[in-house]
Amino acid sequence: MDLLPDVWRQDYWLPPGVTWTDMARLADSDRPRPQDLLIALPLALGFIALRYVFERFFAPPMGRYLGVKNRLQVPAAPSLKLESFYTQRSKQPTQSEIVGLMSLCGKTQRQVETWFRLRRNQDRPCQTKKFGEAAWRFFFYLTAFMAGLACLIDRPWFWDCRECWRQYPVQPMERAHYWYYMLELGFYGSLLLRISVDIKRKDFKEQVIHHLATIFLLSFSYCANYIRVGTLVMLLHDSSDILLESAKMFNYGTGWRKTCDTLFVVFSVVFLVTRLVVFPSKIIHTTLVLSMEEFEPFVGYYFFNILLMVLQALHIFWAGLILRMVYKFLKGKV
Numbered sequence: 504m505d506l507l508p509d510v511w512r513q514d515y516w517l518p519p520g521v522t523w524t525d526m527a528r529l530a531d532s533d534r535p536r537p538q539d540l541l542i543a544l545p546l547a548l549g550f551i552a553l554r555y556v557f558e559r560f561f562a563p564p565m566g567r568y569l570g571v572k573n574r575l576q577v578p579a580a581p582s583l584k585l586e587s588f589y590t591q592r593s594k595q596p597t598q599s600e601i602v603g604l605m606s607l608c609g610k611t612q613r614q615v616e617t618w619f620r621l622r623r624n625q626d627r628p629c630q631t632k633k634f635g636e637a638a639w640r641f642f643f644y645l646t647a648f649m650a651g652l653a654c655l656i657d658r659p660w661f662w663d664c665r666e667c668w669r670q671y672p673v674q675p676m677e678r679a680h681y682w683y684y685m686l687e688l689g690f691y692g693s694l695l696l697r698i699s700v701d702i703k704r705k706d707f708k709e710q711v712i713h714h715l716a717t718i719f720l721l722s723f724s725y726c727a728n729y730i731r732v733g734t735l736v737m738l739l740h741d742s743s744d745i746l747l748e749s750a751k752m753f754n755y756g757t758g759w760r761k762t763c764d765t766l767f768v769v770f771s772v773v774f775l776v777t778r779l780v781v782f783p784s785k786i787i788h789t790t791l792v793l794s795m796e797e798f799e800p801f802v803g804y805y806f807f808n809i810l811l812m813v814l815q816a817l818h819i820f821w822a823g824l825i826l827r828m829v830y831k832f833l834k835g836k837v
Contacts, residue, residue, distance in 0.1 A: 511537075516727050517672055518798030525673055526728070533675035535725050539685070546689025547696055550643075554693065557642065558635035566634045570757030573629040579621035584608050589622055628702045634755040636702060641748035643690055647683075648741040654679040655738060660731045664789035667731040668797040680730055687737050688721045706824070713817050720810045727803045729790075736786055736811075739777050746770035764832070771825050778818035787811055 513522050526534060579585075584607055588596065596604065596619065604615050654677070660666035694701075695714045704710070724733040750766035753759040790808055798804075 515802045517803070518801050521672060521798075528673060529675055532678070535676055535681075535728050535730065537726050539681070540688070540722055540725065542685055543688040543692050546685060547692030550690055550693035551697060554639050554697075557639050562635035562638045563631070565638055565752075566631055566755070569634075569753065569755070569759060571630050571634045571755050572757060573631055576624050577621055578625060579618050582608060582618065585615070585618055585622075589619065594623055594626075595619065630755050633702060634752060637748045637751035637755070641745060641752060644741045644744040644748060647687060647690070648738065648745055651683055651734065651738040651741065654683060655734055658731075660735070664732075664735075664785060665793055665796070667735070667789055668794045671794070671797055672728040674728060674731065676728070676730055680734055683734060683737065684721060684725055684730065688718065688725075691717050691721070706821070709817055709820060712813070716810055716813045716817070720807075720814070723803070723810070724807060727807065729807060732786065732790060736782075739782060739786065743770060743774040743777050746773055767832070768829075771829050774825060775822060778815075779822055782818065783815060787815065 511523075517523070517526070585604065588600075588604060593600070596615075601612055601615050604610070605612055608615070610618075655661045658666075691714055695711075695718065698711060698714065720736070721733065724730065746766055747770050750763055750770055753763040753766060756763075787808070790804075790811060794804065
């Protein structure tokens with residue numbers, strides 16, 4: 504607490520009437536401490552190493568079993584001038600830029616457009632890379648969900664959200680929940696560290712915001728001992744992520760269209776129910792309303808709920824994308 508003393512002012516982190524001295528009544532092993540978060544960095548690096556091993560040795564045989572094959576790509580013809588424009592200016596030239604490139608390279612409009620289309624295709628990640636990434640995330644989310652469920656199902660706050668705030672913040676932390684937190688924090692840290700080399704999707708910016716919000720949410724909720732409600736948030740999110748990554752895995756395979764479609768429909772239902780119904784009606788309701796039965800608002804209360812609102816905004820954004828995909832899927836079936 505000596506480091507940046509203003510940051511650790513108790514009125515920022517603790518409800519009115521509670522001091523750090525009250526928290527010190529808990530044993531060191533039962534009390535969340537900010538320095539505990541330092542383990543997240545080596546865990547993140549460990550996840551990156553483990554992911555490399557998984558994608559190198561385990562994902563390929565799984566992909567072969569599901570019939571994952573890379574598409575044959577016709578490479579763009581070598582052209583120093585077009586390559587220079589592609590790497591330094593734009594991957595999708597405008598009509599006026601195409602006209603300039605035609606005179607510069609002595610090519611027709613169709614040849615220039617074809618070259619850029621083939622060159623963009625070369626930069627697209629192959630199916631095996633996509634499958635490896637989806638398989639790794641599926642493996643983590645499944646493991647995290649099963650472990651989280653095992654350590655929460657017999658806890659009172661799993662069934663009654665009011666128990667999240669009973670005697671808050673002087674609540675002893677269980678070691679299983681400590682490791683649940685640290686492993687999730689390390690995993691999302693590894694995703695953030697690798698985001699520049701991972702496959703870039705249309706929602707790239709939203710993914711960055713999501714990873715940052717998740718890391719801030721986990722870190723702050725751990726330090727403020729919001730661990731009970733934090734474990735519920737993690738479990739809720741992992742439940743639908745398992746289905747999404749499994750649907751992707753079968754989508755990259757060959758001959759698994761019905762399985763992929765079924766998993767996608769189930770994922771859509773689970774996502775919409777957990778993120779648009781359960782999350783706001785249970786999680787946000789308990790942090791905004793039920794918590795007020797035990798203490799008065801303080802800075803940490805507002806900050807934590809703002810982070811939850813950011814997550815909810817992302818849920819609504821992704822729900823819109825999912826509903827559009829469901830609409831296209833049903834329209835195609837009809």
